[in-house]
Amino acid sequence: xxxxxxxxxxxxxxxxxxxMALALTSGMSLxxxxxxxxxxxxxSLSGTMAISETTLKDTVLMMVEEQNKAGGLLGKKLEPVVxxxxxxxxxxxxxxRELLEKEQVDVIFGCWTSVSRKSVLPVVEELNGLLFYPxxxxxxxxxxxxxxxxxxxxxxxxxxxxxxxxxxGVERWxxxxxxYVYPRTTNKILEAYLKTxxxxxxxxxxxxxxFGHSDWQTIVSDIKKFGEAGxxxxxxxxxxxxxNVPFYKELANQGIAAxxxxxxxxxxxxxxxxxxxxxxLVGHLAAWNYFQSADSELNEExxxxxxxxxxxxxxxxxxxxxxxxxxxxxxxxxxxxxxxVEVDSVRDAMYGITVPNLTGGYAVMNTNHHLTKPVxxxxxxxxGQFDVVWQTAGGVIGDAWTDHLPExxxxxxxxxxxxxxGNFNITTSQCSGQNY
Amino acid sequence: MKTMLNKLLGxxxxxxxxxxxxxxxxxxxxxxxTGKSSNDKLAAxxxxxxxxxxxxxxxxxxxxxxxxxxxxxxxxLVIATKSGRSFLLTDLQGESLGxxxxxxxxxxxxxxxxxxxxxxxxxxxxxxxxxxxxxxxAVRSLMANVEAEQLPLVEQRLVAETSAKVQxxxxxxxxxxxxxxxxxxxxxxxxxFLGGRMDAPSRNALLRAQADEQNAEVLAAINESVARNQQxxxxxxxxxxxxxxxxxxxxxxxxxVGLAITFGVMGVINMAHGEMIMLGAYTTYVVQQLMxxxxxxxxxxxxxxxxxxxxxxxxxxxxxxxxxLYGRPLETLLATFGLxxxxxxxxxxxxxxxxxxxxxxxxxxGSLEINGVLALTYNRLYIIIFSFMVVAALWLxxxxxxxxxxxxxxxxxxxxxxxxxxxxSWVDAMTFGLGSGVxxxxxxxxxxxxxxGPNLGQNYIIDSxxxxxxxxxxxxxxxxxxxxxxxxxxxxxxxxxxAVLAKILVLVFIILFIQKRPRGxxxxxxxxxxx
Numbered sequence: 001x002x003x004x005x006x007x008x009x010x011x012x013x014x015x016x017x018x019x020m021a022l023a024l025t026s027g028m029s030l031x032x033x034x035x036x037x038x039x040x041x042x043x044s045l046s047g048t049m050a051i052s053e054t055t056l057k058d059t060v061l062m063m064v065e066e067q068n069k070a071g072g073l074l075g076k077k078l079e080p081v082v083x084x085x086x087x088x089x090x091x092x093x094x095x096x097r098e099l100l101e102k103e104q105v106d107v108i109f110g111c112w113t114s115v116s117r118k119s120v121l122p123v124v125e126e127l128n129g130l131l132f133y134p135x136x137x138x139x140x141x142x143x144x145x146x147x148x149x150x151x152x153x154x155x156x157x158x159x160x161x162x163x164x165x166x167x168x169g170v171e172r173w174x175x176x177x178x179x180y181v182y183p184r185t186t187n188k189i190l191e192a193y194l195k196t197x198x199x200x201x202x203x204x205x206x207x208x209x210x211f212g213h214s215d216w217q218t219i220v221s222d223i224k225k226f227g228e229a230g231x232x233x234x235x236x237x238x239x240x241x242x243x244n245v246p247f248y249k250e251l252a253n254q255g256i257a258a259x260x261x262x263x264x265x266x267x268x269x270x271x272x273x274x275x276x277x278x279x280x281l282v283g284h285l286a287a288w289n290y291f292q293s294a295d296s297e298l299n300e301e302x303x304x305x306x307x308x309x310x311x312x313x314x315x316x317x318x319x320x321x322x323x324x325x326x327x328x329x330x331x332x333x334x335x336x337x338x339x340x341v342e343v344d345s346v347r348d349a350m351y352g353i354t355v356p357n358l359t360g361g362y363a364v365m366n367t368n369h370h371l372t373k374p375v376x377x378x379x380x381x382x383x384g385q386f387d388v389v390w391q392t393a394g395g396v397i398g399d400a401w402t403d404h405l406p407e408x409x410x411x412x413x414x415x416x417x418x419x420x421x422g423n424f425n426i427t428t429s430q431c432s433g434q435n436y
Numbered sequence: 437m438k439t440m441l442n443k444l445l446g447x448x449x450x451x452x453x454x455x456x457x458x459x460x461x462x463x464x465x466x467x468x469x470t471g472k473s474s475n476d477k478l479a480a481x482x483x484x485x486x487x488x489x490x491x492x493x494x495x496x497x498x499x500x501x502x503x504x505x506x507x508x509x510x511x512x513l514v515i516a517t518k519s520g521r522s523f524l525l526t527d528l529q530g531e532s533l534g535x536x537x538x539x540x541x542x543x544x545x546x547x548x549x550x551x552x553x554x555x556x557x558x559x560x561x562x563x564x565x566x567x568x569x570x571x572x573x574a575v576r577s578l579m580a581n582v583e584a585e586q587l588p589l590v591e592q593r594l595v596a597e598t599s600a601k602v603q604x605x606x607x608x609x610x611x612x613x614x615x616x617x618x619x620x621x622x623x624x625x626x627x628x629f630l631g632g633r634m635d636a637p638s639r640n641a642l643l644r645a646q647a648d649e650q651n652a653e654v655l656a657a658i659n660e661s662v663a664r665n666q667q668x669x670x671x672x673x674x675x676x677x678x679x680x681x682x683x684x685x686x687x688x689x690x691x692x693v694g695l696a697i698t699f700g701v702m703g704v705i706n707m708a709h710g711e712m713i714m715l716g717a718y719t720t721y722v723v724q725q726l727m728x729x730x731x732x733x734x735x736x737x738x739x740x741x742x743x744x745x746x747x748x749x750x751x752x753x754x755x756x757x758x759x760x761l762y763g764r765p766l767e768t769l770l771a772t773f774g775l776x777x778x779x780x781x782x783x784x785x786x787x788x789x790x791x792x793x794x795x796x797x798x799x800x801x802g803s804l805e806i807n808g809v810l811a812l813t814y815n816r817l818y819i820i821i822f823s824f825m826v827v828a829a830l831w832l833x834x835x836x837x838x839x840x841x842x843x844x845x846x847x848x849x850x851x852x853x854x855x856x857x858x859x860x861s862w863v864d865a866m867t868f869g870l871g872s873g874v875x876x877x878x879x880x881x882x883x884x885x886x887x888x889g890p891n892l893g894q895n896y897i898i899d900s901x902x903x904x905x906x907x908x909x910x911x912x913x914x915x916x917x918x919x920x921x922x923x924x925x926x927x928x929x930x931x932x933x934x935a936v937l938a939k940i941l942v943l944v945f946i947i948l949f950i951q952k953r954p955r956g957x958x959x960x961x962x963x964x965x966x967x
Contacts, residue, residue: 046781048891050789167474168548179936209935212895214886215687217680217816218930228636230644245791245887253803253813259552260580277795282502283548379547382502389474389547 036079040099042110047087063328106341134323138185142400142413142422149327152398159375160287172233179208183238216250235263258283270316290322294359368413370398491528505541575605579637631661634808683816685923686823691896692903694875696915707773710893716742716879742876750872791889908956
């Protein structure tokens, strides 16, 4: 009984103390408002996407902290404003509006799924905001107000297929994906690409599954049958997030080893693998622009900083984190170069900015709002990390509009004069007029 | 026999040791492994295999296990195992070389092409080895990549081989080679031999031969074998589909059976049912963290633990929330839905948003191979058995025990049960706890199939309601039949329609069915239905 009382009194003291602290900080932030540069963070912290996006929120917070330790930007401190769009697509638009109108942030880092980006797009364009989008995506977009620091299809999917054709001699292809816009578009591009490379119709199998699919028995067994035809077979997987674990488990259980039918995935990184035992998966592949195992001093520094920021040596780094890192560094440099955080001048300063990649070499921001960066192929190891088995000789220029689909083959994006347009048709010399 | 072989191997090792010149040649061959490109490594492996050297097996296995390193200073190949922050080195003859820091050595990386080469190298070595299973899988890996030059080796092994199982596989391999390269009689007997063999290389060899064969008699034999294979293939595929359906049904059954109690028997629309499953899965994770040395046993411990954790949570929910809402289904629905979000966020706060790694014990991995096309995965097999055990236990509890009698009494006529001296509120709490506890057990099983994350439960809640409603509310037997029907229907449709459409079709089917029979397949009859 007395113990309980002690507890409650300690509780109330704590409560009072934290209330005081809250009052103090809110008072302070009011006083500081004009003195800080506000950085909006628009990543889901609850709901289905929290698993991936929470890490990116923490990455931005770490970058802000580091920048502040180094003296901030333009003599001002950076102030992160974190909101939680809760994996709810319409809420993304609302929260983006809140960040831009109410909080008056100077830049937003955020979004993961394409549908969340598409719902934010009209808001940042209407309010002339600045969004850095750090995830690999299906391309076919270039907005004046968005910088895409993740991979476009030609920076991930196509090099991966090239690797499998060249190094592994693959002739038969399974394109397996979750049923939504990114896999559908990517597979459309890949199918067109494979056919121009001379792959016959009957050597391509396409299969889609619902979100969170967990019963892979039939599909894996189909893949096995498809691979028995005598030609070397590979699976190109655009299976999203959570569904991967049961997929790989089923592969292992049905005895499909990477040497027989390798799976190359575009959505499986270190973080996804930290959710399970990778021993049966050794040899399956992933294509990214970054792997934690990349051998460079900068990368080691980054991993060290991340693990001490998050307070655990177990935590891994992944490709969208590097994309966030590059985006943040580029923005900071552009702000210094422009001498202001005003969106239009920062955007102009962005073009041509170079920032070192964590894997070595430099990333360049192009006028189509996509990066030039290297593409790496990694093989899963038993410790949940990837061994880099192949990488492009230099950087690959991100292509906003793929050349492999007829409807976008003659579109280019260039946000500098004289074109100044996200979808310029080179045959008709016209811009479609829409903003992206 | 074994000891003799060991002695012999030891002797060979000694000989190699004492003749340093021999060893140098091998080292020369193996030096390419420290090269950068995969072509260097492939060439080195080929060169190494020219030597009959015991170090080959050590080096190749070491590469597969990611334990083969080289010392940066003198490029010596070593086996390195991690101990704390540094690495313990041994040379390829097993002599210890002490401990070094990670920066002194570099791992020899392999890719799939190299791994394939290593495996076929190891298979060749295992072909004459002492282990029967290793010899068997060695022959199988040779079958995957048949070359005519292997024939003398195969025939030599056929004579030396003592195990009938391996001999049979060797004969199959021989037949594949002869079918392509033998004379008329050999081709004919090979074609006859390969009929009914379900391994893909055998089937493909027949199909290839069917296209190329000139001799009419041989062709007839080939045609007959191909037809026989096709027949068998069809049968096996049907059996496989049925198995897939049953295993999906078992998963649905496990997920739904707890709900069959809380929703079916008690009539509580429990939207937090999925979270009870999730708690069970997380309990499995925690149990594995508590007993890291006994992963094989962890699931056995996790089953009662998950039952207690989810069951206790169920009792808490019933006492804290649901008992105030009996008879108000809409409010129950909203309250439990809110509760499910609270529980998800609670787990997210405690364990973090990332999925947790639940390790699959050895006995649950891999598959039971019936023949070349039909293999039953162990995890599914156990889950089918387990789901029936759970249902049987529940049925016994409800129909044969005093507690079960009380539960039935309360659901059938609460006022009368009260009058007979049954504490109906206590029975309510216990029944809800039981349903939740069973959901927890389902969580243990599902942790072996899918992600253990905060959203685990959401993926199963709709399916669970579907099964219970389809089977007939309040009927355990109906739940079993419904789960199996839906599982098999889904899996039979999937090969034709794809996964997305199959799921939609099943949903449409249930909607139509409910129109016709609103109370499900096995509706309860009698007075209690009316209230």
